[in-house]
Amino acid sequence: MSSAILELDVCCGRASSELGQKIAEELHKPLCNLEIKNFSDGEIWVKFGSNIRGTDLFIVQSTNPPAENLMELLIAIDAAKRASARRITAVIPYFGYARQDRKDQPRVSITAKLCANLITEAGADRVITMDLHAPQIQGFFDIPMDHIYSSIVFTKLLREINIENLVLSSTDVGGVKMARAYAHRLGAEFVIINKKRERANSSEVMNVIGNVDGKNVCVVDDLIDTGGSFVNAVTALKEKGAEKIYGACTHAVLSGNAHEKIENSFLEKLYVTDTIPLKQKNSKIEVVSVAKVIAEAISRTNQYKSISSLFDVDKDKI
Numbered sequence: 001m002s003s004a005i006l007e008l009d010v011c012c013g014r015a016s017s018e019l020g021q022k023i024a025e026e027l028h029k030p031l032c033n034l035e036i037k038n039f040s041d042g043e044i045w046v047k048f049g050s051n052i053r054g055t056d057l058f059i060v061q062s063t064n065p066p067a068e069n070l071m072e073l074l075i076a077i078d079a080a081k082r083a084s085a086r087r088i089t090a091v092i093p094y095f096g097y098a099r100q101d102r103k104d105q106p107r108v109s110i111t112a113k114l115c116a117n118l119i120t121e122a123g124a125d126r127v128i129t130m131d132l133h134a135p136q137i138q139g140f141f142d143i144p145m146d147h148i149y150s151s152i153v154f155t156k157l158l159r160e161i162n163i164e165n166l167v168l169s170s171t172d173v174g175g176v177k178m179a180r181a182y183a184h185r186l187g188a189e190f191v192i193i194n195k196k197r198e199r200a201n202s203s204e205v206m207n208v209i210g211n212v213d214g215k216n217v218c219v220v221d222d223l224i225d226t227g228g229s230f231v232n233a234v235t236a237l238k239e240k241g242a243e244k245i246y247g248a249c250t251h252a253v254l255s256g257n258a259h260e261k262i263e264n265s266f267l268e269k270l271y272v273t274d275t276i277p278l279k280q281k282n283s284k285i286e287v288v289s290v291a292k293v294i295a296e297a298i299s300r301t302n303q304y305k306s307i308s309s310l311f312d313v314d315k316d317k318i
């Protein structure tokens, strides 16, 4: 493929319609017309309403459950390929099934790899995604993949709120790198929570390593699903003497009674992004948009510019 800059087109699936609209506004482009319908039995039908031949097409669609969201993305990619888009980028703000990324017990699927295969096989030339549950999932894609971060948005927000006496915390040992990176950017300390999970979708906080007594804490994580990990972490921090506790989390999966758990928790405020639309209102949750970051990544991809430099620490690029 030659490196002449192609005409950029952006469209979105129904899982990301609001975010897709915001991204298009940031790009100063109308969303290209993608008609999506369901047949009476539920099957999905997709049609590009105008000519996309030769374009650099970006399809925005998160793949959170139900699986129809993934299916819709695959069908849109296939339709785009058959309509002769020159290059197709799947923009997946939240890449679902990412937690099934290894055979942690016999006879199970590596479903994250299966999803990567399906997206590639459908005809995507590139992928842009945000805050993967595990960065090494990038390797599941045999096409170029740009992994972008919401930290640029949250760091800015936390600087603006300017919480005094701030300590960062993860919800478990796996999230230490993230908490440490935030602490570094914000010039704050961080603590570690050692969580032991007895079985999938249930969690137990074991220990807070570090001092939070009398401090204000911000708990960071890539996703909240049932809310168990997050709320247990918040409770453990409170028991250790934390004053105000805030949360910053990229993907608000929020299944089961997660909303209720968050409402009834010690959290002052939980900041989440719009990679997944909220299904209900929650007095403790505030949504911050990542549309600008995604739009910038799209624009840079289109213009063959660096994306990594967007995330240079301490340089406000957004």
Ligand code: R5P
Binding pocket: 171, 172, 174, 175, 201, 202, 203, 221, 222, 223, 224, 225, 226, 227, 228, 229, 230
């Ligand atoms: C853990 O590894 C993740 O970062 C999340 O903390 C976890 O998957 C969230 O799940 P839940 O909200 O169901 O505890």
